[in-house]
Amino acid sequence: MDSSVALVLAQDGITNGAIYALLSLALVLVFAVTRVIFIPQGEFVAYGALSMAAINAGFLPPTMWLVVTLGIAVAIVDSVAALREEAAARLPMIIFKNAVLPILALVVVRYLPLKSLAYPLQVAIALAFVVPLGPQIYRLAFQPVAEATVLLLLIVSVAVHFVLVGLGLYFFGAEGGRTPAFTDGGITLGATYIQFQTLWIVGIAAALIAGLALFFERSIYGKALRATAINRTGARLMGISADLAGKLCFTLAALVGAFSGILIAPITTIYYDTGFLIGLKGFVGAIIGGLASYPLAAAGAILVGLLESYSSFYASAYKEVIVFTLIIPVLLWQSLTKHHVEDEDEH
């Protein structure tokens, strides 16, 4: 292998690694705040990419019906809860926010000339009809069992994953989708050719990571999430709603996932079930970070990307084996060096 090949592989590894890094951050965030191992994280990648492909081809994003349906379901569940607490005054707001708003958005989008819209607007519409699924799923699937064990939350998570993959096939069909690059072409740096899209991916991933760091350091919501992650009961005693924290981190996870999908859709074909494997590789990154450290998770994810790229050159048939085997020494190391905490003690 000469240096130009090594550079090509490094570039490929870092590009994929940047996506895995974003997903691993989302996974760490969701786990830290809600103790949910968020298996469906990858589905948001596929949903984001395929919704974008649909809009780009001039079709309505198929997920909008799901957003509306789940919105109505959330409105009903929240209304019942509000009535039980005898807080009927909250009803109009609940119904407007959850059910009316998505329907309004749907009506507006119906009359937009989707195909001829500017690219950033198309991205915004794709996000608008995928990201709400995050908090909706939290409200319907996880909030009712928020205090359950990690294992139970994991099982719910697996169930949600299967539902979303099945719906993905229904919405988008078995054929994959691909979108045009943000900017066509690329530049030649020394011996390597770098596509502009690659630069976009790495740049936006870095910007998103920096943005998330700022959000956690500076904003009151970010601090609330951090407080919940450090000590759920303590945070609640300080007046931080665990439900709000849960919804907020699921919103962020959905946003990061869907945006990752939109980022990679121009360089590869995404299928309705592609997300799972991408999500799993992000998960390997998150495991390297012990499901707790953001910088370690991001570094781990980049390592996964590089390892994948180089092993696809040297031993392509064993690529996945090599990547996922990485998890074993990491887990061994962690179980040897870290104090073990029982699930039940966490409450």
Add this chain to the structure above:
Amino acid sequence: MKIKLSIKPLVIALSLIGAGNALADITIGVSVSATGSAAVLGGPQKNTTELLPTSIGGEKIIWIVLDEATDPTAAAKNASKLINENKVDLLIAGSITPNVMAAAGAAAESKTPLIALAPNPADGEKFKWTFTMPQGIGLMAEGILEHAKAHNVKTLAFIGYHPDAYGEVWIKALQANVAKYGITFGPIEGFARTDTSVTGQVVKIISAKPDAVIVVASGAPAAMPHSALTERGYKGQIYQTHGAPSPAFLKIGGKNVEGGIIVAGPLIEWDQLPDSHPSKKVGGEYAKLYEAKFGAGSLSSFGGHMWDAWQIASRAIPVAKKKAKPGTAEFRAALRDAIESEKEVAGVHGVFNMSPTNHNGHDARGRVLLQVQNGAFKVISK
């Protein structure tokens, strides 16, 4: 207690009437991957069952169509359910190779004839009961190797589903045949359907400088390594297998797959076949029926195997019925024998000549070479 006693004979009588009816009907069990990753294959196969007749020679046919969801475990369950609960006379199953293998075991054990919709390495007792509709990989591989030899290809590299059943059979078929054509085979690179990048594999292939590359994958994912090779400036001939040709392949591949040569069954471009080709007529019939029901441009090569399964079954059923009553083990055995002795049956994918040693029965009429020209598949002769 009294009531129970009086009802009992009635129930038995009714169930006997029901059973009597069921015995005269012919039950055909279908298990295809209508969902899951092979939905591109199984979907059209399931659709095709809706076009098939519900009676033959005055006898009712009961079609039981199940989804095996691209999962060999589900395929095995479906096969045993169809055989043990529905007592099917004939099983048409397996959109992908592992699922055929799952069904073939159950079929051989219960002595039920199985028409497989994917190439498979069934042997021994399993082979005895399994008939395979798609062209054998060896037949297709020779089509590519013939073309490669005629165009002075000396080295052929491989990128495909590996490790995976489809990739493995192609690797074996190519390794077994390349020497005959004076071609060196390698390097062999693998990728998976859901991979987001094949850069490593493609870089490795290009640095080995082969005269030609064969991509062994299915549908749109087959376009990914093809595009990556073109984008990285590979100038040699790129071959594709019959897993590839589909509208999705052209859509995803775009300009990058232009010039690629695909070995395929005759169905996809049936209207470009010469009038003398036996598949032109039956292919046209099927294509028109299918597109009338499922929309123009919906025709897929994979659904054709289900149509061919019916071409085979509809000739064998009347023969078997003369020997035994549907629903019995004797009928299933007679049906198997009848299928095994079918000669010159024109299907949409070529002509079948079954024999005790050949349960696939295809010859060179079962393959055509297509080239991507101006975003469409064109039949080429050499």
